[in-house]
Amino acid sequence: MLRSYLKLAWRVLWRRRFFTAISLFGISLTLVVLMVATALLDHTFAPMAPEVRQARTLVIFNATMTGPRSTWRDGAGFQLVDRYARNLANVERVAMISFPEDVFSYPGSTRVQSSLRRADAEYWRILDFDFLEGGPFADQDVRNGSRVAVINAATRDRFFGGAAAVGRWIDADGLRFRVVGVTANVSASRPVSTGDIFVPYTTAKTDAYKTRLLGSFMGILLGRSPADLPGIKAEFASRVAAAPMPDKDYEHLYAAAETYFESVAADTFGQRNDDTTRAERLWIAIVGAALLFLLLPTVNLVNLNVSRIMERASEIGVRKAFGASTGTLVTQFMVENVMLTLLGGVIGFVLSAVVLKAITAAELIEHARLAINARVFLYGLGLSLVFGLLSGVYPAWRMARLNPVAALKGVGR
């Protein structure tokens, strides 16, 4: 049965090539927009090297202090992580890394801008960096405040023209560091693992950071298993809620151990701890935006489909006259339309790959290597189906309701 539908659908699509082309143009470009957006979201939020243990990782990105007159929101401070995130139950490791800051160096007479991050040694154990040469700095380096640095491949190119860098020196932030390791580049859209130069946090010029509850660090917690994460979140939240305030201007401290997606949701919908539905709301917002974008393409395709049905009124009349049920006709039309959108989806995949390649080549996001992976492919397939069903329902309903007598006469009303 399905085979004959598919055959028929193919015939119909081939008969009116001009209109099929118009439909495919709209369908494939619509899906390109959605697939590129999906690939970008996937690239930002999904697990990806070196964040291979993302499923059991939580991050303390930022913190908020509120008082009757003022609200202060900033990154997590060193003290917040050091005092409240250590020794939590079921946490295997705790690492600390500063938010990237721009530093400028002047090797030769050129200027080089890099993003510098200050880390501890645990950081290298939670994240699985791909070392091109050398290795990470050790606990001892952090304890002693050794001026050593791990740099990425792009920084090696900028300073040493791509030649081996381990053992050589770079200037950054007015200090001189010895390179101990070179890692592969990490996309700028990954706040936990991107960076050009990593140095021990103890090489900071003053100890000012040590007293800060709010500051420029993020804390990374590695749980024993993904199932432990809710418990870790709850314990951290209760510790933070009981924390004494350092300043009389402020009454409450809010900070959460969360995924990056949850952190973005908190930035979008408010940062307080007592609201746990934020991540769901961000999902709804993303799906809502996609549906809103689909509105115009859907109406466009519905219009085309309705017109083409009216054109085929006599064919439908004959089928009805010979006893085809409404259900049969609706199924036939839906199969036709889903086939059309899947065909558009295939073209869409090819075009999306081209667009993603162009975005990668233009370095719009530094070091991003965008591509269609299995996850994005599945999302794209789902999107094509949804689009096909959405744009097929109304025309199919109209077709089923055609009066057979009028249809036979060819009067499509």
Place this chain on the structure above:
Amino acid sequence: MIRHLLRLVWNRRRANALIALELLLSFLVLAAVVTMAVYLLDNYRQPLGFVYEDVWSVRIAMNVIDAPGGEVLPENAPARRAVRLNTLARLVRDMPDVLSVSLVNDAPYSRSSWGSSVAVGGRAYDFSANRASDDFDETMRLTVTRGRWFDASDDGAAWEPVVLNERLATEIFGGQDPVGRTIQPDPPKIGDRRQQPTMRVVGVIRDFRKDGEFSPAASWMFYRSTVGSTTTAPAIGPGVPRYLVVRARPGTAAAFEASLVERLNSNAPDMSFQARPLILARATMLRGDLPILAAYALVAAFLLAMVVLGLTGVLWLNVTQRTREIGLRRAKGATIPDIRHQVLGEVLLLATVAVAAGIVIVAQFPLLDLVATISPGVYATGLLISVACIYFLSIACAWVPSRLATSVPPAEALRYE
């Protein structure tokens, strides 16, 4: 003619409603993108108010402990910090090729901002605030339109001297000359905040569009930073200047920046410095914004191309289905232009319905104050262009089908009747 068209459109109301809906959605997409484009172009045309060429900005991170609860170490006490910043400014001023040096809270193209407001006579004025030293007008080549920039004569004044931009001056003083006038803030509401000091306007600048060419017009108020003002003993009030801005002689080599940073680093090894030529800071800011705008424009262009092709197809099929009706009309004496006008007229009628509904929807945004920063003029221009585009688009879609409608000889068309 119109009544006739109305009846024809009404008779096929279901199919036409879908076409009108498509035109309405296209109008909304167009209105959003065109209004944004008009808004950005309008911003781009306004003067920046400063000259960014040959200027370096140096962000100074003092690495001091000034967090709530953190103790302030003696070497970081406010007075000491002010003296140290003053020393740094003097060191840079002594460099060859340096024309002018000043200190400021938020440098151009720095992305950081400081919003403030003052209540006068029961009315609140919101503005962007900044604090800069005496030479800032020279360093940034600000256009002072009335009065003067801060100078030594402001030392020890009983009021807080301020410089406004023209927009804020007009908001507070209307058409009157603001120079020498006093701004007396209302006493604070209970538990609200501290009483703001009495201010006196010493001058007016044309503008200071810190975030660059595409940023919206804003009201600005400058306070005086005694830190970095050469003639005075510095004292730190609220807000420590965070940026050193340096104007160098035109054509200064890039190596200047390295020696500038070297000089700062060796004098203050505990501080961190981020030096950028403003040309580069500006380019970075544009590189961040433009791809996003380009992506929006590209998606909108694709949506409209899709609509044009789709509508053409729909109208084409409509016309072929109505061959008999058209044949009958021609047999009864309708001329070729008559038929074409009918096809075009129907589409234009639908476009008018769509545009009317669209304007009702779009008009809610300024009424509900959802787009506060867009001026009514820009909004109206954007809408007018969108309306014109929709009509143009409708005619373009109906053009080929209207030719097609008259290409069938009436006798052949009637044969089917």
